Amino acid sequence: GAGVSQTPSNKVTEKGKYVELRCDPISGHTALYWYRQSLGQGPEFLIYFQGTGAADDSGLPNDRFFAVRPEGSVSTLKIQRTERGDSAVYLCASSPGGSSTADTQYFGPGTRLTVL
Amino acid sequence: GNSVTQMEGPVTLSEEAFLTINCTYTATGYPSLFWYVQYPGEGLQLLLKATKADDKGSNKGFEATYRKETTSFHLEKGSVQVSDSAVYFCALRTNAGKSTFGDGTTLTVKP
Numbered sequence: 001g002a003g004v005s006q007t008p009s010n011k012v013t014e015k016g017k018y019v020e021l022r023c024d025p026i027s028g029h030t031a032l033y034w035y036r037q038s039l040g041q042g043p044e045f046l047i048y049f050q051g052t053g054a055a056d057d058s059g060l061p062n063d064r065f066f067a068v069r070p071e072g073s074v075s076t077l078k079i080q081r082t083e084r085g086d087s088a089v090y091l092c093a094s095s096p097g098g099s100s101t102a103d104t105q106y107f108g109p110g111t112r113l114t115v116l
Numbered sequence: 117g118n119s120v121t122q123m124e125g126p127v128t129l130s131e132e133a134f135l136t137i138n139c140t141y142t143a144t145g146y147p148s149l150f151w152y153v154q155y156p157g158e159g160l161q162l163l164l165k166a167t168k169a170d171d172k173g174s175n176k177g178f179e180a181t182y183r184k185e186t187t188s189f190h191l192e193k194g195s196v197q198v199s200d201s202a203v204y205f206c207a208l209r210t211n212a213g214k215s216t217f218g219d220g221t222t223l224t225v226k227p
Contacts, residue, residue, distance in 0.1 A: 003159075004159075031212070031213075033213070033214065033215075035215075040219065041220070042120070042205050042217030042218050042219045042220050043160070043215070043217045044217075045213075045215065045216070048213035048214055050212075055212075055213055056211075056213040056214060058214075059214065091159075091160065093160075100148075100212060101147065101167065101209040101210060101211060102148045102165065102167040102209075103212065104162050104165070105162070105215065106161075106162075107152075107159045107160040107161065108159055109158070109159040110159060
């Protein structure tokens with residue numbers, strides 16, 4: 001079946017611009033997660049949705065970052081006034097229920113964001 | 117806060133060699149522990165997991181045992197193959213949301 005998909009796969013933008021990154025989770029998965037992975041490091045948590053609501057946004061680095069999931073399926077990560085330090089691979093994951101620590105998270109291929 | 121420390125790489129082994137990648141953690145509460153693998157050009161995928169102390173996770177010949185007394189979850193495989201070349205990430209979760217990852221260990225297996 002279809003896995004988690006993310007678009008675009010690559011995004012190059014200029015400093016100060018606005019970008020949107022999209023995530024399509026596995027159908028029926030209620031939990032959705034965003035992570036950011038810098039070169040040579042592990043994924044770093046950004047935000048977690050349970051259904052339409054953000055259950056934990058403690059990982060968002062500042063108010064330039066915002067994410068939505070209006071219908072409980074597709075999610076968009078929005079970054080305003082991009083900075084060079086925002087360059088990274090942005091990963092999305094989904095899981096069936098999200099209510100257990102053992103719930104398997106299924107990751108998408110990521111969006112590579114480059115801010116020039 | 118929670119943290120995961122992995123053995124630094126890169127690790128280079130010959131085919132059929134024994135593999136150990138060390139992982140230790142610090143966590144509040146009772147975490148579930150995971151190993152993820154990222155093959156070249158592919159996304160992160162779950163390799164194995166363990167949800168309570170003394171549990172052993174296993175998959176594709178890889179094993180890891182949840183050791184609460186040493187706060188460790190070391191990954192092992194008895195005989196590696198060239199196709200095992202990848203980046204391996206240790207991770208934990210103490211609530212239903214976020215995972216905390218280590219920085220990854222790159223494994224290269226030579227024929």
